[in-house]
Amino acid sequence: MPEYSPPAWATARAAAVRPPVRLNPCTTALVVIDMQNFFLDPAIPIAVPCGHALAGPVNDLVAGLRATGCLIAWVQQGYGEEELARDRNRPVDAGTAFRAALGIDQPGFALSDRLEVGADDLRVVKRTPSALHPRSDCGLLGLLRDRGIETVVIAGIETNVCCDTTARDAAQHGFRVCIASDATAAMTDAEHEAALLNLALWFADVRSSRELIEMAR
Amino acid sequence: MSEKLIPDWAVARGRAMRPPLAVDPRRTAVLVIDMQNFFLHSASALPVQNVPQLVEAINEVIAAYREAGSPIVWVQHSFAGASLEAAEEGACDARASLIGQLLPGNEAFDIDTRMARSADDHHVVKKTASAFHPNSGCDLAALLEERDIDTLVITGIVTNGCCETTARDATQHGYKVLFASDATGAMSDEEHRAALLNLALWFAEVRPAEELAALAGQSASAAPA
Numbered sequence: 001m002p003e004y005s006p007p008a009w010a011t012a013r014a015a016a017v018r019p020p021v022r023l024n025p026c027t028t029a030l031v032v033i034d035m036q037n038f039f040l041d042p043a044i045p046i047a048v049p050c051g052h053a054l055a056g057p058v059n060d061l062v063a064g065l066r067a068t069g070c071l072i073a074w075v076q077q078g079y080g081e082e083e084l085a086r087d088r089n090r091p092v093d094a095g096t097a098f099r100a101a102l103g104i105d106q107p108g109f110a111l112s113d114r115l116e117v118g119a120d121d122l123r124v125v126k127r128t129p130s131a132l133h134p135r136s137d138c139g140l141l142g143l144l145r146d147r148g149i150e151t152v153v154i155a156g157i158e159t160n161v162c163c164d165t166t167a168r169d170a171a172q173h174g175f176r177v178c179i180a181s182d183a184t185a186a187m188t189d190a191e192h193e194a195a196l197l198n199l200a201l202w203f204a205d206v207r208s209s210r211e212l213i214e215m216a217r
Numbered sequence: 218m219s220e221k222l223i224p225d226w227a228v229a230r231g232r233a234m235r236p237p238l239a240v241d242p243r244r245t246a247v248l249v250i251d252m253q254n255f256f257l258h259s260a261s262a263l264p265v266q267n268v269p270q271l272v273e274a275i276n277e278v279i280a281a282y283r284e285a286g287s288p289i290v291w292v293q294h295s296f297a298g299a300s301l302e303a304a305e306e307g308a309c310d311a312r313a314s315l316i317g318q319l320l321p322g323n324e325a326f327d328i329d330t331r332m333a334r335s336a337d338d339h340h341v342v343k344k345t346a347s348a349f350h351p352n353s354g355c356d357l358a359a360l361l362e363e364r365d366i367d368t369l370v371i372t373g374i375v376t377n378g379c380c381e382t383t384a385r386d387a388t389q390h391g392y393k394v395l396f397a398s399d400a401t402g403a404m405s406d407e408e409h410r411a412a413l414l415n416l417a418l419w420f421a422e423v424r425p426a427e428e429l430a431a432l433a434g435q436s437a438s439a440a441p442a
Contacts, residue, residue, distance in 0.1 A: 015308060030299050098234065190227075191414060
């Protein structure tokens with residue numbers, strides 16, 4: 001995705017509704033969303049390869065924030081029997097195909113092997129776009145609270161779907177939220193930039209990975 | 218606005234992800250979000266644009282669905298219990314204004330008198346952007362469940378804040394979501410269009426008020442008596 005920063009009018013208005021986020025590594029978690037084969041590997045049938053170029057930038061952000069002491073959490077989207085059984089009673093469309101390819105026994109479900117996942121990192125599987133939704137069934141909210149996390153940095157895919165929805169939920173749960181403009185991706189530039197604009201205005205500070213790592217030092 | 222609010226490619230891609238739209242007004246509720254005096258006056262710290270057209274479009278949707286028997290739910294935002302933190306004092310003047318004014322009992326909190334309300338309508342007060350969030354302080358989901366609602370028509374303000382967040386949440390709770398493109402309003406065209414784009418792609422059927430109103434009428438006449 002091309003580099004994006006929200007326009008000056010948007011950052012000025014955002015500053016009037018919330019103070020800028022500061023990163024204290026002891027209370028900050030990087031939540032990496034849905035970096036799964038389905039989104040990263042063009043060899044998977046019906047894959048959405050919008051994330052194929054994202055493994056490098058995400059690994060760089062993970063390594064940079066890990067070095068400062070931030071917690072790292074990896075989230076995967078996974079559909080189980082309940083959702084897939086419901087879909088079997090429906091005509092096939094792009095939505096049912098999407099969910100079938102993200103079934104928890106499918107190759108698309110696995111985290112890409114290009115990622116540098118640490119042994120102590122958190123791992124959760126969610127069922128809704130937001131990793132903090134009551135119906136996500138992934139327990140991330142409790143895991144973050146148990147570790148005293150107050151600030152969440154969002155990276156991964158897709159910017160305007162699971163990243164955006166998780167960022168909104170995090171803000172409503174009282175976390176301070178940043179989103180990494182260059183470690184997120186969507187299917188088109190238009191939707192990526194639309195999400196970053198609206199998050200900047202109301203819910204999250206939009207920062208580059210370099211800025212985020214600098215802020216945590 | 219002569220230019221299309223949402224590009225054709227986005228409408229087509231979004232529709233391919235969802236079953237085709239069908240509206241049963243008996244299982245549909247209209248949410249009217251945050252049409253409070255605070256946002257609707259030009260002197261506001263956070264003024265919404267095109268207010269007269271917005272009021273008219275929402276009233277058109279309400280009239281059609283009320284006629285078809287759908288419940289109308291008025292949602293108001295309250296900052297009761299919120300306070301400015303040290304880091305916000307001085308800098309966050311819009312937030313200070315929200316916290317100081319959006320409180321039950323204040324005129325700023327009240328729903329604008331131009332809105333077409335009825336004694337049979339429902340009211341909830343929320344404290345978060347989404348009216349479904351666990352921290353919202355309201356039980357919108359229970360109110361809808363009691364009435365066997367499975368479809369929501371989302372109207373109100375602001376498009377990219379409380380309306381979009383409520384729509385995303387509603388989809389995650391399993392509701393079918395219709396989102397009004399001109400019966401929602403924001404503080405600028407750019408953010409309004411950005412919200413409509415992402416909702417149409419992933420979360421909601423986005424239609425103008427006129428089409429939403431027509432859907433209520435068509436479905437009502439098609440439904441068995």
